[in-house]
Amino acid sequence: MVAQRTGCRFVLPICISVILAALMAFPGDSAPMAGGTLRMSLADSDVTSFDPIVPFDNMSIWTMLHMYDQLVRAGKDGATVEPDAADSWRTSPDGKTWVLHIRDGVTFADGTPLTAVDAQLALERAGSKDSNFEDNFALVSHATATDPHTLVVSLKQPSASFLAYASLYAASIAPEKAVKAQGNKFWDHPIGSGPYVLAEWVKGDHVTLRRNPRYWQKPYPYLDELRFDVLTDDNTRMLKFRGGELDIATNVPPNQVEPLRRVKGVAVKLFPQMRFDYIYYNHARKPINDIQATSMLPPMLDWNDQLKPYPYDTAKARALMQEAGLGNGFSTEILLYSGDILASRIATILKDEWKAIGVDLKVTVLEAGTVRARRKVSDFD
DSSP, X not given: OEEEETTSSOOOOSSGGGTTTTOOOOTTOSSOOOXXXXXXXXXXXXXXXXXXXXXXXXXXXXXXHHHOBOSEEEOTTSSSEEXXXXXXXXXXXXXXXXXXXXXXXXXXXXXXXXXXXXXXXXXXXXXXXXXXXXXXXXXXXXXXXXXXXXXXXXXXXXXXXXXXXXXXXXXXXXXXXXXXXXXXXXXXSOOOSSSEEEEEEETTTXXXXXXXXXXXXXXOOOOSEEEEEOXXXXXXXXXXXXXXXXXXXXXXXXXXXXXXXTSTTEEEEOOOOXXXXXXXOOTTSTTTTSHHXXXXXXXXXXXXXXXXXXXXXXXXXXXXXXXXXXXXXEEEEEXXXXXXXXXXXXXXXHXXXXXXXXXXXXXXXXXXXXXXXXXXXXXXX
């Protein structure tokens, strides 16, 4: 849910890659106007990394998608892909080989030409052991730049998902020579070929992106600057929005939707999100490995009554606990990614609901890389 000032010349799309093409003129204008700064808050924690293969948080994702190009990007409908750094592609008859042509005239923000070698490195890093997206790119056998404008990608087996994965921010393209020369230090001051460049990062406060004058897709971008403020507190975010310090505020609290609708010059936008959330258990650990211990947990959630729910049944849950030999309850831990506000709220509900049957849920918030490392070695409940 988003609150948006109608005086700004933009719309907020479902897919971030559409935002530049979606910039609109002020009401009554016949053409877009260049210049100005857009200031917004994503209701998220600070950027965790500008290295595309690392983060899961929205702050990192939204900023990176303005700084880098990928081979392809999500279409405006959110269901198709369209050209980005690659302007065309073809597949072999067996579907295992993709040949992508890197468009002419694309340069990084420092003027270095973007070539197939840079795109090759992007896919290699996305599928590496250091990547949090290794599983997504496991279908890639290898990628080879046969000339500056041709990238040949060999898959382990035919996959209709390849282009979708190639559009992910994890496959963002950076200059190969600079990445290899500077190592991890490159990501402190990264260079991409996207519409904006990193101008300032005040940790814990804001990220400012400045228009890239070398961006290949003219006349975009229209705005001179984008500023993303770190405001995780709902009340603070809404106060700053109402006070005119923000042009867009996301994650509007439900109790403030109707009051905001009545404010002149403010538009509240509702849009679907393509996501699902889940909780999975480590069945190698006690008492979670007991089917009775886990089967009694869903009935202890008060579900949205518009959905077909598990029955909310405290007595049944306690009976299952007794049958499992856990009548006195037990303690367990849930791991959350830092910056995932929704997951934090869900965990709070779980903790409160499960307490009624003696389950003490410890909520542990960690950086995404730490969570993934613990998950790989089954160090979680």
